[in-house]
Amino acid sequence: MIEMTSDSDKRKAARCRKNSPGAEEVSSGGNSSGGSCLKKGPWTSAEDAILVEYVTKHGEGNWNAVQKHSGLSRCGKSCRLRWANHLRPDLKKGSFTPEEENRIIELHAKMGNKWARMAAELPGRTDNEIKNYWNTRIKRLLRAGLPIYPPSVSRQARNDSQQSEEMMTCQSGDMHHSESSDTNSFQIPEVEFKNFGLDPALLDLAPASLLPKGVSSSNSYGFMFSSLNPQKRLREVDSQFHVTVPSTSITFPKFEQHEDDPFGRLVPVQPLWSPPIYDPDLNINGTSAIDVLGSHAPINGNSSSSEPVSEAMKLELPSLQYSASQVGSWATPSSPLPSLESVDTLIQSPLSEHTQSNCPSPRSSGLLEAIVYESQSLKCSNYNSHQQGLDTSVMAGDVVESSSRNVCEPKWDACGDPISPLSHSAASVFVEFTPVSGGSSSDEPQSAEPETIPGKFDWISAELDGKKDISCPLEYLRPDALLDSYWFSHRIGRSKDESITGDFGALLGDDFNYEHKQGSALPCDESNQSSGLGTSTWDTICGVYPFSKNN
DNA sequence: AAGCATTCCAACCGCTAAACG
DNA sequence: TCGTTTAGCGGTTGGAATGCT
Structure with missing residues (x-):
């Protein structure tokens, strides 16, 4: 099966042209490495045919033999990739389905950046495909400061993390804890930043996608489970500092396209996030809470994401943490979280109007869109609920909130129009995703966050x-x-x-x-x-x- | 419509770990 | 135990497609 689309052919041809004059030349048999010129660049249909024929005859594996036996001027690695990513007959083409997207997120929460293993769980999908998907589409969420993992996952991770942390503490003192398990243990990864000469506080603020190269991807998504091997991490640990990621939990409902919604908006009806099969504990209280894409802390890249807080300071966001049992009652969370409808009503800003009217509803085929959409709605609601108590209930623990507010008083006032989208974008972002230590509960030891995050709000x-x-x-x-x-x-x-x-x-x-x-x-x-x-x-x-x- | 910017994706590189002899 | 091969991963690149001005 040669799955060369005209598009890809064109692309390849163009790339071939550009790639190197040598690319064409070597295709006739040259060699580059070690004296042998192997062709690089896009594969041609002819090459694909050769490779397919070879694999059909000899099966997969022993890729270095392909060149020898088939005459292909491609290195074994290239052959393997080509086969795995494009020529395999069982490959599924096209964009990911919502189910697949869901699965990917779930798997990533479970495995981290183990693309191959994730691909194994997604028939017809390749690791590269999944990686690209993750690195691109998920960035949307990251940029938007939206959670990726279900908070249930986050919570579990947090629990496991704490447990393993305790174990580590008992066993080896204050050592960096490594991933306890790739598969079955959720552990909020430590975000490790190499020496960039940066203020940890600043790094902490960085959305993964915006971090300098070298901190991106696997461990740069902040809370994401580092795929670094423990050995690697240990090796690199010298010049790194650790960020223990506190997480918050926001429950998201399942979305459904309301028939009577003229705009086809997805509305929450049921938990979107089916309980991960890999951990029954995630199905907290037997609810089917989705706890969508949780641990937004790290993702949103804002203060809450990966506060360089000490491990003893792992922060919760009670004010944002809705219990799984609340999920089913999306419209009536215990906290003053307005229903979706209420959100639209309450947010009487131009944006909200749009939300109601010409809101580009999340495509029914787009889980991410739905998440983004709903998350934003939630944020709106959070904003409102927070806004109400902002002035009167600035907890000592809400250091971020209060301090920033103090510091920015003039600006806050200027832009703090609760109706203004700015209120949302600036203020509410603060409120919503700030690791409100102890959240709205004052029983939590009020951490000296400003001290641990020096100059953060300078x-x-x-x-x-x-x-x-x-x-x-x-x-x-x-x-x-x-x-x-x-x-x-x-x-x-x-x-x-x-x-x-x-x-x-x-x-x-x-x-x-x-x-x-x-x-x-x-x-x-x-x-x-x-x-x-x-x-x-x-x-x-x-x-x-x-x-x-x-x- | 043209130019520019961004996004998507295929393909690659370098490195590491695992498997194997 | 050591060297080689293979597989996997993180990161990057650059063309095409798409969107924006």
């Missing part, structure tokens, strides 16, 4: 595009927070010809001229809407972002 100065010296609360500039709003407005409220409304536009408007926005006190009014977030603007943000900049 105002920062950064030169943007070499033009402006901006000064603003670091939190304001965090891409995740900004993107959160961006994503929000895009996924939910922004139609094609609409501009980003409110604060985010204000924040990211022309040339990211924060100085200007400061001057205008980050107005949230319509007049200050940006014409949209230019891509270059976003590049600017990323480029300016402290951890990369400091690098």
Whole structure:
């Protein structure tokens, strides 16, 4: 089976052309490594045919023999990849189904970046495919500061982590704990950052996808289960510091496309997240709570994600942690979490209007979209619930919240319009994803978070595009927070010809001229809407972002 | 419509671990 | 025990497709 599409052929041809003059030349038999010229670049149909024929005759394996016996000018590794990723007859083509997406997330929570093993669980899918999927689509969630793992998984991981931690402590003192098990033990991975000369506090803020190369992927997704082998990790542990990831739990309902919803929106009806089969304990209380894509802490890349807190300070977010039993009652969580409908009603911002009206509903085929959509709704609701008590119930433990608020008082006031999307993007992001130590409960020992995260909420100065010296609360500039709003407005409220409304536009408007926005006190009014977030603007943000900049 | 930016994806590289002789 | 081969993984690259201005 030669599955060369005309597209891929074109692509390959183009790439061949570009790749190297040598690529064509070597295809006639040359060798490159060790004197033998092996062809690189896209495979041709002829090569595929040869490979298929060979494998059909001889079976898989012994890939280095392919070149010898078939005349292919490809190294065995290349042959193996080509076969595994494209020529295998049992490959499933096309985009991932929602079920597969679900499965991938589930598997990733279970295995970490064990792509091959994940692929084994997904018939017809390849590790490369899954990896690409994860590294691209999941980034959406990361950028949006949305959770990826079901909180149930997170909770289990946290529990296991604590247990193993205790064990480790007992057994070997304060040693770095390694992955206890690849498969059956959920452990919130320590996020290990190599020496980037960065302030851990800053690193902590980095969404994985925005981290400098070298910290990305497996262990850069923050909370994700590092795929580093224990040996590797031990080797590298020298210059690393550890971030124990606190996680929060947000339960998400299952989505269903309401027939009577003119916009085909997915609405929560049942737990989306079926209890992972690999751990019955995850099915807490026998509920089918989905606890969608939980541990958003790390993912959202914001303060809550991977606080460089001491292990003793593993933080919970009670205020955001909905018990599994609440899942079924999505509309009536114990905390003042409004129903989805209420959310739409409560968030009477332009965005919410969009949410109701022309909200690009999550495609029914897109689990991620659904998650994003619903998560945003949830965040809205969280915002509201938090907003209510923000001024009056700033816990001592809500250091992040309170301190940031204090520090940014003028800005908060300026943009803290509860109706404004800015409120959401900036303030609510704070509120929602900040590892509120002990959350809203004051019984939790109030950690000295500001001390463990030095300067986290300091105002920062950064030169943007070499033009402006901006000064603003670091939190304001965090891409995740900004993107959160961006994503929000895009996924939910922004139609094609609409501009980003409110604060985010204000924040990211022309040339990211924060100085200007400061001057205008980050107005949230319509007049200050940006014409949209230019891509270059976003590049600017990323480029300016402290951890990369400091690098 | 054109130009630019971003996203997606195939393919690769370098490295490591496991398997095997 | 050691060397070789194979498999797997993280990360990267770059063209095509797509979206935005």
